[in-house]
Amino acid sequence: xxxxxxxxxxxxxxxxxxxxxxxxxxxxxxxxxxxxxxxxxxxxxxxxxxxxxxxxxxxxxxxxxxxxxxxxxxxxxxxxxxxxxxxxxxxxxxxxxxxxxxxxxxxxxxxxxxxxxxxxxxxxxxxxxxxxxxxxxxxxxxxxxxxxxxxxxxxxxxxxxxxxxxxxxxxxxxxxxxxxxxxxxxxxxxxxxxxxxxxxxxxxxxxxxxxxxxxxxxxxxxxxxxxxxxxxxxxxxxxxxxxxxxxxxxxxxxxxxxxxxxxxxxxxxxxxxxxxxxxxxxxxxxxxxxxxxxxxxxxxxxxxxxxxxxxxxxxxxxxxxxxxxxxxxxxxxxxxxxxxxxxxxxxxxxxxxxxxxxxxxxxxxxxxxxxx
Numbered sequence: 001x002x003x004x005x006x007x008x009x010x011x012x013x014x015x016x017x018x019x020x021x022x023x024x025x026x027x028x029x030x031x032x033x034x035x036x037x038x039x040x041x042x043x044x045x046x047x048x049x050x051x052x053x054x055x056x057x058x059x060x061x062x063x064x065x066x067x068x069x070x071x072x073x074x075x076x077x078x079x080x081x082x083x084x085x086x087x088x089x090x091x092x093x094x095x096x097x098x099x100x101x102x103x104x105x106x107x108x109x110x111x112x113x114x115x116x117x118x119x120x121x122x123x124x125x126x127x128x129x130x131x132x133x134x135x136x137x138x139x140x141x142x143x144x145x146x147x148x149x150x151x152x153x154x155x156x157x158x159x160x161x162x163x164x165x166x167x168x169x170x171x172x173x174x175x176x177x178x179x180x181x182x183x184x185x186x187x188x189x190x191x192x193x194x195x196x197x198x199x200x201x202x203x204x205x206x207x208x209x210x211x212x213x214x215x216x217x218x219x220x221x222x223x224x225x226x227x228x229x230x231x232x233x234x235x236x237x238x239x240x241x242x243x244x245x246x247x248x249x250x251x252x253x254x255x256x257x258x259x260x261x262x263x264x265x266x267x268x269x270x271x272x273x274x275x276x277x278x279x280x281x282x283x284x285x286x287x288x289x290x291x292x293x294x295x296x297x298x299x300x301x302x303x304x305x306x307x308x309x310x311x312x313x314x315x316x317x318x319x320x321x322x323x324x325x326x327x328x329x330x331x332x333x334x335x336x337x338x339x340x341x342x343x344x345x346x347x348x349x350x351x352x353x354x355x356x357x358x359x360x361x362x363x364x365x366x367x368x369x370x371x372x
Contacts, residue, residue, distance in 0.1 A: 017362045020292035023285045024340065024355060028060060030270070030282060031341035037249045038262035038269040039343065052262060052343060059344030063352030070356025075364060078357065079304055082130035085123035086151050092116035093158040117167045118346040120155055122354050124171055125178070125311035128152065132182035133304040140185055166334035170318045172196055177314045178307050181297075233257045234265055234327045237272035238279075245275030262343045264335060267327045282341075286320045289313075296358060299365040312358045316340075316351065 032053070039052035092107060093116050106115055131148040135141075152175060159168040176192055237253040240246060251272045254261045261269050271279050293313030300306040319339040325331040337343070339351050 017292055017296070017359060017366075019288060020296075020359065020362070023288040023292065026285050027282070027289070027340045030285075031266075031338075032057065032060065033248060034266055034270050034273070034341070035262045035343055037251060037273065038254045038266055040249075041255055042260070042262070056262075056344040056348075059348045060352075063344065063349040066349055066353040067356040067359075070353050071359050071363070073357075073360060075305055075308060075357055075360045076302075078126050078308070079130045079133075082123075082127035085119070086127040086155070089116060089120035089123040090151065090155055090158065093120060093155065093162075096158075096162060114346040117159060117162075117164055118350045120159070121167065121171050121174075121315060122312075122350060124152060124155060125174065125308065125315065125354075128175055128178050129304050129307035129311055132178060132184070132307055133302070136182050136303060140183075140188075145184075145188065164335075166322070166336045170315065170322065170336065173318050174311055174314045178311050181310050182303075182307055230258060230265060230333060231327075231329045234268040235329065237268040238328070241272040241275040241278075243276050245271070245273045245278055248273050260343075263337055264323070264333075264342065265327055266342050267324055267338055270341075271327075283324075286317070290317045292362075293317075293358060296362045296365065300361050301365050305361045305364065309358055309361045312354045315354070 035056045036050070036053040039056075040049040043049045043051035043053070095107060096116055106113055128148075135144060135148060138144075156168055156172060159165075159171070176189070176196070179192065180189060233253055237251065237258070240252065246252075251261075251269050253272055254269055258265045258268060267279075267282075270282060274281075290313060293309060293316070296309045297306050297313065300309055316339050319336055322331060322334060322336050323338040323342075326334055326336070337347055340348065
């Protein structure tokens with residue numbers, strides 16, 4: 001009897017992807033340390049140096065609670081919620097675009113203030129995973145595929161109207177990734193690629209501040225000095241960090257040289273305080289999340305689980321890559337935070353919830369393997 005109990009405990013422990021869990025906790029801990037340092041001077045302007053850090057810590061704790069709840073729910077449960085979540089996201093984004101409730105990317109529902117786009121990105125993943133899995137099982141029919149993609153296209157249009165181009169591009173990239181893995185016919189993939197290219201060209205040529213950002217970014221390749229102040233200050237931060245950094249809490253760029261250094265440009269503060277070695281370690285943690293996520297994709301029990309895991313893994317990977325490439329001047333400035341690392345809010349809670357779903361896919365596949 002004792003041996004059986006030991007086997008059960010060992011089997012249950014083995015069903016948790018420990019490497020993925022360690023990587024997530026490492027990124028969260030590093031993020032908390034950096035948010036505390038980067039936000040201290042901004043906190044002194046109001047309630048104290050720990051003001052933003054304590055707010056961030058609350059979101060992390062709430063996100064971990066959501067993570068544990070999502071971990072306990074069989075991922076197949078979410079398949080039936082794909083269409084309702086998509087409809088809810090479209091309705092909330094419509095409220096933002098029409099300015100209802102005084103909204104501008106954010107909605108205030110009673111005491112709750114959140115970004116509908118954060119719900120939308122995961123609603124799209126769940127919706128696409130369910131619909132693409134069904135289409136791949138039943139056969140690729142043009143009419144059914146058009147009906148499937150129509151709500152996603154409408155959602156992208158609503159993001160375009162906000163405008164929230166960074167979120168639009170990431171969601172579009174994740175949709176293309178999931179479509180490729182689902183086995184979408186090549187002609188549709190080429191059509192999507194051409195459509196995305198035309199859309200990107202339209203964004204660049206629009207006479208607004210987004211096109212100015214792109215033009216400034218392109219100009220930086222022909223000038224030793226970046227015309228974008230945030231990027232220039234980011235370069236200075238990385239330069240001060242050198243190989244091993246100036247030490248935790250010793251950043252100079254947090255003294256109002258970088259706007260909100262605990263958010264979009266927090267990677268610069270990390271690089272300044274922990275240097276090139278610290279940046280490599282953080283990159284390794286994100287790489288481990290990606291590799292473990294792809295392992296979950298490979299071992300998922302069914303097509304829906306495979307696409308769901310791919311969408312979540314792709315979303316976090318694209319987020320991290322875009323943010324790091326922006327802070328190092330490899331992409332124009334956008335508004336995407338560094339996942340699980342930047343100052344917490346709706347994005348922190350929603351990302352941890354999605355990772356709980358990803359962990360459940362891993363749990364179910366390992367449970368199936370042990371059963372065999």
